[in-house]
Amino acid sequence: MKLLDRYLMAQFAKNLVLVICSLIAIYLLVDFFERLDNFLEAKKTIGLAIQFLLLKLPFMYMQLIPVCLLLAGIITLGILNQHLEFMALMASGISVLRIIRPLLVAAALFTLLTLAIGQWLLPPTTAATNRIWYEEVKREIPRGIIRDGRTYFRGTEGIYSFVRPNPNKNEFRNFSFTAFDAEHGLITMLTADSASWESGNWLLKNGQQKQRNDKGGFSVSLFKTLSHGFAEAPEEFFVPPYKIEELSYTKLLRQARDSKASNHEALVEFHRRLSYAFLGIPLLLLGIPVLLSVHKTRGRDLALAIPVSCGLAFAAWGGWSATQSLATTAVLPPGIASWSIHVLTIGLGCFLLKKHNQ
Numbered sequence: 001m002k003l004l005d006r007y008l009m010a011q012f013a014k015n016l017v018l019v020i021c022s023l024i025a026i027y028l029l030v031d032f033f034e035r036l037d038n039f040l041e042a043k044k045t046i047g048l049a050i051q052f053l054l055l056k057l058p059f060m061y062m063q064l065i066p067v068c069l070l071l072a073g074i075i076t077l078g079i080l081n082q083h084l085e086f087m088a089l090m091a092s093g094i095s096v097l098r099i100i101r102p103l104l105v106a107a108a109l110f111t112l113l114t115l116a117i118g119q120w121l122l123p124p125t126t127a128a129t130n131r132i133w134y135e136e137v138k139r140e141i142p143r144g145i146i147r148d149g150r151t152y153f154r155g156t157e158g159i160y161s162f163v164r165p166n167p168n169k170n171e172f173r174n175f176s177f178t179a180f181d182a183e184h185g186l187i188t189m190l191t192a193d194s195a196s197w198e199s200g201n202w203l204l205k206n207g208q209q210k211q212r213n214d215k216g217g218f219s220v221s222l223f224k225t226l227s228h229g230f231a232e233a234p235e236e237f238f239v240p241p242y243k244i245e246e247l248s249y250t251k252l253l254r255q256a257r258d259s260k261a262s263n264h265e266a267l268v269e270f271h272r273r274l275s276y277a278f279l280g281i282p283l284l285l286l287g288i289p290v291l292l293s294v295h296k297t298r299g300r301d302l303a304l305a306i307p308v309s310c311g312l313a314f315a316a317w318g319g320w321s322a323t324q325s326l327a328t329t330a331v332l333p334p335g336i337a338s339w340s341i342h343v344l345t346i347g348l349g350c351f352l353l354k355k356h357n358q
Contacts, residue, residue, distance in 0.1 A: 004089075008076065008102035015079075016072035016110065023064050028053055035133075042137045052132045055125045058117050062277070065114050069107045069280030070287045070313050074306055076103060077288060081295050096357045100288055107281050114277045119248050127246040134240070144239040149258040150174075151239060155232045158188065162195065167265075170197035170234040175204065177230065187212050190228065202228045244269050264334075268327045271338035279320060282342045283313040285349030289356050296356075316345045 032053055039049045077100070080086040089099055134140045144153040153160045158179035162172040175195035179188040192207030204226045211219050244265065247255070256267035290309040298304055320341040327337035 004094075004099075005102040005105075008099070009106045011079070012072055012076045012103050012106045015075045016068055016106075019071045019075070020061065020064060020068040023068065024057065024060050027060050027064070031056070035137075038137050042139070044137060048132065048136070052129055055129045055132075058122045058125045059129070062114065062118060062122060065110065066276065066280035066283055066317070067310075067314075069110060070283040070310065071306075073100075073103045073107065073284045074287050074291050074309050077291055078295075078305055081292075096292065096353060100353070103288070104281065104284065107284050111278055111280060114280075115249070115274075118273060118277055119250065123246050123248045123251075130242050130246065134242070140240075142240045142243065144237060145243060146239055146255075149255050149263075151237065153232075153237050153239075155230070155236075157231045160230075160232070160237070164237075172196070172234075175207075185212075186210075186218075190226075192226070197234045200233075202230050204228060249274060264330065268324075268334045271327070271334040272324055275320070275338035275342060278342065279317065282345035282349065283316060285353070286316060286345050287313040287349075289349060289352035292356050293352070313345075316341055319344075 032049065035052070036049060039046070039052075077086065080089075086099070090096070134142070143155075144151060146152075150161060150163055158177055160175075160177055162175045164172055172195045173193070175190075175192045177188070177190040178186065181187055189210040190204065190207065192204035194206070195202060195204045197203075205224065207223055207226065209221050209223065209226065211221075213219055244252075247266075247269075249270065252266050252270040252273070256263045256270050287309040290312050291305050294305040294308050320338075323332060323337040323341060326332040327334045
């Protein structure tokens with residue numbers, strides 16, 4: 001690696017650490033004072049609040065890293081230009097594309113680090129913060145969870161387990177219901193190939209019913225169809241939406257590919273989270289030529305260059321956020337909604353860089 005590459009990458013990394021530490025410190029401070037009253041009202045200790053915030057550090061990093069990559073690149077080039085180093089490099093025959101290449105390489109390396117954090121560190125820490133906030137502070141114990149595309153729900157009379165291919169339809173596959181007594185002894189077990197909610201009642205098809213009798217034994221009967229009055233209706237099978245945030249990239253992809261499960265939500269979340277991790281590189285590619293154009297026309301003052309370059313890049317960020325809403329409502333396919341802004345931003349950034357290089 002050449003001396004220029006090492007120098008620029010070191011400056012980029014230093015500025016990135018400075019920016020991200022500053023933003024995380026602000027994030028921590030604001031979040032602490034916003035949530036402190038909730039912890040005190042729930043009679044929880046300050047130590048638990050601090051533990052909660054520390055566990056949120058990976059989440060904060062994931063949220064801030066795209067804009068931090070943008071700011072780090074802009075600050076690095078801005079300082080080079082302000083100290084006339086950029087002009088000296090250009091005067092020596094080094095092109096703009098060659099100058100910014102180490103910054104893009106450094107941004108790619110930090111993006112890989114972001115992917116590793118999102119895969120291995122973010123899921124367990126998110127699960128821990130959700131448990132502290134929702135269960136210990138808010139006292140909201142979740143009654144339903146999803147594991148490998150299968151829903152498990154604790155009802156008032158027993159535990160349901162099923163696969164729901166379409167969340168908008170009251171049709172279930174591989175349905176089972178298990179009821180226990182106060183000593184956790186089995187009372188009833190119902191299994192069926194399919195179940196549906198029709199006219200205010202449950203209709204089970206092709207299944208088996210196992211019922212405990214008065215003597216402590218069990219009677220087993222098979223059925224083609226069975227109408228049963230469970231205490232819960234399908235609209236009560238609610239799984240907290242934050243549970244999907246606790247899944248890693250691979251688990252989201254596995255759930256999205258599972259033909260037996262409702263995979264739209266998992267597919268949207270997978271593309272949303274993965275594309276967000278890569279968003280810093282397109283923002284940087286767009287922000288750099290805008291920065292150079294402002295420097296060329298308005299001088300080397302960073303007070304104007306940083307807001308202008310960030311403003312255009314933030315517009316691309318806003319466009320990405322808007323397309324996520326279209327993916328959630330199935331107006332656009334998740335892949336197109338999540339990655340189209342990347343393609344457009346990279347294309348525009350490369351066009352502006354080529355124009356500036358000429």
